[in-house]
Amino acid sequence: MECPPPVRCEDGETEWAEVARKYLHVVSSGDEAAAVRATLEIKRLACHAPDSAMRVAARALVGLRARSPPPRLQAAASQALCSVVGVDGGRFAAEAVDAGFFPVAQRLLPEAEEVPQRIMLRCLSCILTLHATSRVVFGRGGGAEVILDLFPGCSGATKRRLVEILSALALMKEVRRLLLNDGKVEYLVAAISLGNLASRTRAAQAAGLLGASTIGRSLLVEMGAPVALVGLMRNGDSSANLVAANALGIVSSIGPHLPLIHQSGAIPLYAELLKESHPLAKDIVKDVFCILTSIRDSAGVVLENLAAILRGEDDLAISAAVDVLLALAKYKSVTPLLKSSGVITVLVDLLRNGNHDVIEKVTGAVAQLSYGEYIRESLMEASAIPVLLGLLNGRLGVLTETAVAEALVNFSEDPSCAEYAPMLQRVVR
Incomplete structure (x- = not known):
């Protein structure tokens, strides 16, 4: 006997109750x-x-699965349940949870054959992904342990489903603690590289949370999390890039792990984040780049990448790069590198050729930088003084003129600027 398609009543509505019966x-x-x-x-x-x-x-499909039907019917029930819970972004996921799907899944998953198991995992992944509150029910009810026990020896396709489930569960503090206590952090690292992009992004977020502790950070580095996070930064979308960049900063930016950011090739990827319009992008880059100033080789690469952004045509990225540069310039270890990196020359070029907004931003930066003797010397060698003098007559606005005047005052008080002394004195009087 087969279930016929729904019939139509005279008013055009489907007799769904009859179909269900x-x-x-x-x-x-x-x-x-x-x-x-x-x-x-x-x-x-x-x-x-x-x-x-x-x-x-x-509810009917969960009840069917609970009766442990033959494998083919198990698979069909899981496929159908996936479709039902996936309607409208998980609108009916709660129905499956309330009907007892989690206990059924926890009982059947360990003993299921590979294909039915994989389909059931797909259904479980769908529920946990689309219905966030259900993660607490499953994770605290022993479900996390069941999932972790399935990892050893699983095939590639099954592992993909497992990491998608784990990435959702690992956003819970209890599950992250379980990963640490059971020595299974490697599964979370695997989840950063495997699965769909949303799942990988969740795993990166969980890694950042886990990396807040010393032991968690050490285990993540030991298991290869920095390389996995750089891979996500390189291949992910804007959201994934930001999450991975933040997590990498947390995991790798302390003590002996700090060189990993440079060694893994992440510095150019951080610089590229300055092109993102998200308000957190600049803050993430600034925090990581400031930490890298303690390593000379890394600091040099950071400045070279900032110079490359400043040479570009993205005005928003240029503005963000200037803000990061000002933050870096406060560190004495960076000062000697500003000239060799080409940053000073690029700033002066921007004063010559930038648009109104860029010139306003850069003059403000030059005014701040001109307080440092060594940087002031580099600016003078890059011919910043005549460029600044020229801007005074450019009618570029009060903020720009104020910043130009501030910089010129600093130059006028420097004995090494003697050749410009007459012009500077006329301006600052």
Whole structure:
């Protein structure tokens, strides 16, 4: 016996209640082939049925799985349940959870054959991804332990589902503690590189949270998290890049792990984040680059990458790079590198050729930088003084003129600027 398609009433509505009744009859009839076909029909109709029917379907499918049917029917029920809970971004996931799907999954997953197990994991991943509050129910109810126990010896396709589930669960503090205590941090690191992009981003976020502790940071580095995070920064979208960059900064930016940021090739990727419009991008880059100033080789690469951004045509990125540069210039270890990196020359070029907004930003930076004797000397060698003098007559606005005047005052008080002394004195009087 098969479950027929829904019939139409005279008013054009579908008799979904009749469909549900016939489906339950087919499933309980003992005809496995008919039950499989009817269950797959539920999958097909998932996007078309009214809410009341989907709620009934979710509970019926969970009940079917709870009875441990034959493998083919198990797989069909899991596929149909995936379709039901995925409707409208997880609107019916709560129905499956309330119907007892989690205890059923925890009981059946360890003993299921590979294909039915994989389909059940897909359904579980769908629920945990789309219905965030259900993660607490599953994670605290022993589900995290079940998932972790499935990792050893699993195949590639199964592992992909497992890491997607783990990435959702690892946002919980209890699960991260479990990973530490059981020595299974390697699975979280694997989740940064495997699975869909949303899952990898969640795993990176969880790694950042885990890296807040000394032991968590050490284990993440030992298991290769920096390389995985750089891979996500290189291949992810804007959101993934920011999350991975923040996590990498947390994991690698303290003590002996600090050189890993340079060694892994992450510095150019951080510089590229300055092109992002997200307000956190600049703060993340600034924090990481300031920490890198303690390593001469890394600081040099940082300044070279900032110079490359300043040579570009993205005005927002240039503005962000100037702000980062000012933060770096406060560190004495950076001062000798400003000239050799080409940053000073690029700043002066921007004063010559930048648009109004860029010139306003850069003059403010030059005014701040001109307080340092060594930097002031580098600015003078780059011909900054005549350029600044020229800007005074450019009618570029009060802020620009104020910044130019501030810089010129600093130059006028420097004995090494003797050749410009007459002009500077006229300006600053």
